Amino acid sequence: MKLVCVDCHKESPAESFAYQCECGGLFDIAHDFRHLDAEQLKRVFHDRLSERMTPYASGVWRYKELIFPDLPEEYIATKYEGNTGLYASELISSYTGNRQVMLKAQSENPSGSFKDNGMTVAVSHGRSLGYRRFTCTSTGNTSSSLAMYASIAGGESYVFVPNKNISLNKVMQTLAYGAKVISFDGTYDDGIRFYEQHSKELGLYICNSINPFRIEGQKSIVYEIAQYLDWKLPDWVVIPGGALSNVTALGKGLQDLKSLGLIDKLPRVALIQAEGASPFHRMMSEGRSELIPEPAPYTRASALNIGNPPSWKKALRTIEETRGVTCSVTDQEILDAKALVDKSGIGCEPASAATVAGLRKLVSRQVIDKDETAVCILTGNMLKDTDALREYHLDESSNGTFRNAIHGAELTLSNIAGLL
Template sequence: MKLVCIDCGQEIPSNNFKYHCTCGGLLDIIQDFKTYDTELLKQLFKERLSERMTPYASGVWRYKELIFPELPVNDIVTKYEGNTGLYFPELVKKYTGLKRVSLKAQSENPSGSFKDNGMTVAVSHGKFLGYEKFTCTSTGNTSSSLAMYASMANADSYIFVPDKDISINKVLQTVAYGSHVFSVSGTYDDGIQFLENYSDDLELYVCNSINPFRIEGQKSIIYEIAQYLNWNLPDWIVVPGGALSNATALGKGLHDLFTLGFINKMPRVAIVQAEGASPFHKMIAQEENEIIPERNPYTKASALNIGNPPSWKKAKDILDRTNGITTSVTDDEILDAKAIIDRTGIGCEPASAATVAGLRNLVSQQVIDKDESALCILTGNILKDTDALNDYHFGESINANFKNPLQPTSLTYDSIQRYILNLQR
């Protein structure tokens, strides 16, 4: 395993862990897979599907050889994350206009989001290095995931959240796990800058996406999808784009699988951002090579409310490797897509629904052919943002096409029968 700067290519000794190169670039982990036998690994990963109550029962650590082979098993901090559902709902197929579409429900993770796949590796690495204090800045899902894993590791966590435009549900979850939570004026991006400046002095191990071990853990999402589908992936992988760590990780996982021969074709990656927080999409659409940060981003999909995504260079590289694309969607489109996903019985938070909204638009624009196949990543649980649910179904401020309000009625047979009969007409 090597740490390599994505900007200048300098190699950093893994025993001298840092988040940035001396040139300021982010670091990437380069694994040495030369000695691996793909067929033997496939058999090993299959056998581990029957594991119970060991680290290999995790949908992340099942693939330890591809993620962090050097880590002692005793340092693994796990809650058996991963192993989330893969679904093929007819309602979503009809809504997107695509015959073959599936949903990977990372919302079924222990803390309710995809962050657990990366956080188990980051916290395990921090524990291995001897850290007792962990930190992140977060719009919600990262904070609740870190708080959970730090508590499991008997460590302290110190978390910085913006004082507006975030989901209180996620903050409450973080507080409940025992984290020290700071509500600060400013944005997610300001919090990242603070941790980059002062985390070393405060002896804090940073668990944001600037940490390459987070990315290694999140790769397991695509490994798990590929294994579930017998190593035959769809034409498109559609992911929401906030900090861009998920797109980076999934793309890196695809590259691993293709390089090792687990898969024989590289799916294309589509990154979907909310219109109100879409600096990466604008950069790609305008064919620019540098991102222009958005100082005051805003979207109702709070997990996407990031104006200066730290992993944009890595995400751009993934688009280049996979012939990928970007798009943006409105909040109304996101919330309508969420209502459709919720009605399938799977459910998700608003940021997750950006994938289905984006896929629908890309199909209608004939960017994605209706005969192609696609998989959408759902990143967070339906209860992560109940304010959005309340506003959509019970409020008046959102143009909701699939509103499902409460039905005031008297509790009599005739009134209930009349309502049911009206539904059947």
């Protein structure tokens, strides 16, 4: 394993760990997979599906050879994350207009979001370096995941949270896991800048997406999809984008699978952002080569409320390598799609539903053909933002297309029969 700068391509040993290169670029972790045999890996990964109470029962550490092969097992902090469901949904495919849509429910992770796939690796790496104090800045899911894994590892977590446009459910979950939560006046990007400057002197190990080990864990999501589908991926993978770590990890995982011969072709990637926080989509649609940050982003899908995504250069690489596309959707489109994902029996938080809303828009514009297959990544649990549920279904001013209000009635046969 070695560190490779995304900007200047300078290489360093993984043991000389840093979050950023001297030139300011982010690091990737590069593996040498030349000694690995694809068919043998398939057998190993299959056999580990029966593991219980070992690190390999995890849907992340099952793929340890592709993620962090040299980490001693005693440093692994795991809650058997991953192993999340992949569901075909006729309701959703009817809504988007596709022949087949599958939903990858990362919402079923232990802390309720996809962040667990990356956080188990980041905290385990920090632990191996001797850290006991872990930090992140977060709009919600990263903070609760970090707090959970830091506690499992016997460490402490310090979380910086903007004081507006976030979900209180996620903050309460973070507090419950024992984190020290620091609420500040500013944006996600302000929090990132603060600890980039001061984490070293405070003795804090950073667990945001600037940490390349977190990306290594998150790429296991696409490994799992591939294994569940007998190593044959769909035509499209659709993913929401905030900090853009998820699409970065997706692209890295896809390249791993292809280079190893575990899959024979790359699916195309569709990255979906909310209209109120879509600096990457705007860069792509305007044909620019540099991202212009949005100083005051806002979307009701709070997990996407990021105006200066730190991983945009890595995300651009994924879009280019997979002949991918980007798209933005309105908050109303997100909330309507969420209502149907919830109704399908799977459920998700608003940011997750951007994938379904974006897929529907891309099919309607004939960017994605109705006969093509797709997997939508659902990143967070529906109970991560109960205010969104209440506002959509119970608020009289809701414009929800699929609003499902509570019906009051006296318990008489005629009244109840009239409601059935």
